[in-house]
Amino acid sequence: MSTAPIRSLSGLVDSLLVAADEALRALSGAATAARPSPGAGQGEPAVPEERALSGRLMRVNHTGEICAQALYSGQALVARSDSIRAALQGAASEERDHLAWCRDRLARLGAHASALDPLWYAGSFAWGVASGLAGDRWSLGFLSETEDQVERHLEGHLDRLPAHDRASRAVVLQMREDENRHGAMGRALGGRELPLPVKAAMRLAARAMTGTAYWV
Numbered sequence: 005m006s007t008a009p010i011r012s013l014s015g016l017v018d019s020l021l022v023a024a025d026e027a028l029r030a031l032s033g034a035a036t037a038a039r040p041s042p043g044a045g046q047g048e049p050a051v052p053e054e055r056a057l058s059g060r061l062m063r064v065n066h067t068g069e070i071c072a073q074a075l076y077s078g079q080a081l082v083a084r085s086d087s088i089r090a091a092l093q094g095a096a097s098e099e100r101d102h103l104a105w106c107r108d109r110l111a112r113l114g115a116h117a118s119a120l121d122p123l124w125y126a127g128s129f130a131w132g133v134a135s136g137l138a139g140d141r142w143s144l145g146f147l148s149e150t151e152d153q154v155e156r157h158l159e160g161h162l163d164r165l166p167a168h169d170r171a172s173r174a175v176v177l178q179m180r181e182d183e184n185r186h187g188a189m190g191r192a193l194g195g196r197e198l199p200l201p202v203k204a205a206m207r208l209a210a211r212a213m214t215g216t217a218y219w220v
């Protein structure tokens with residue numbers, strides 16, 4: 005009777021420390037990729053206008069990946085099932101690759117990360133925790149819907165990224181493939197279809213994020 009609560013308290017403290025460490029890594033740019041960037045050695049845009057456009061679009065994608073880190077971190081913190089937590093952490097490690105690849109693209113394009121990233125991280129973490137607290141099947145449904153929306157967003161960017169920026173295009177192509185797999189994973193693990201108003205609210209939040217990260 006005396007040890008169980010202490011164990012669970014120490015487990016909670018450990019989990020919170022892991023979450024804080026993940027936040028610091030994501031926001032400080034210290035996150036490293038396990039896979040080499042698909043953009044390595046690919047063509048860069050030479051025209052200043054194209055570099056500026058690529059920089060803005062990749063800043064949006066970088067902020068999206070900041071949000072992905074926060075969502076997965078929040079969801080894993082409160083996931084009830086160990087197998088689902090492991091699946092979330094597996095996908096989160098691919099999201100870490102995306103984050104590092106986008107960060108690398110920003111550096112090569114001479115662009116900066118969004119000043120609002122800490123705010124988006126905090127908000128996305130709260131959404132992740134809230135969806136996780138609603139239960140694993142809602143959490144997985146939320147994950148799948150997020151990944152579906154991100155996939156469609158990335159398709160839009162493939163239309164807008166300059167043709168000469170083969171490096172950014174290669175990164176976005178691989179991200180789209182990975183997001184598609186993450187969405188399918190959420191459904192395969194039993195994710196629920198979200199109510200339409202929730203999906204609409206998620207689209208609104210995403211539009212606010214993409215609209216601001218394009219500029220600041």
Ligand SMILES: [Fe+2]
Binds near residue numbers: 069072102179183
């Ligand atoms: Fe991603």
Ligand SMILES: [Fe+2]
Binds near residue numbers: 072183186
């Ligand atoms: Fe994803």
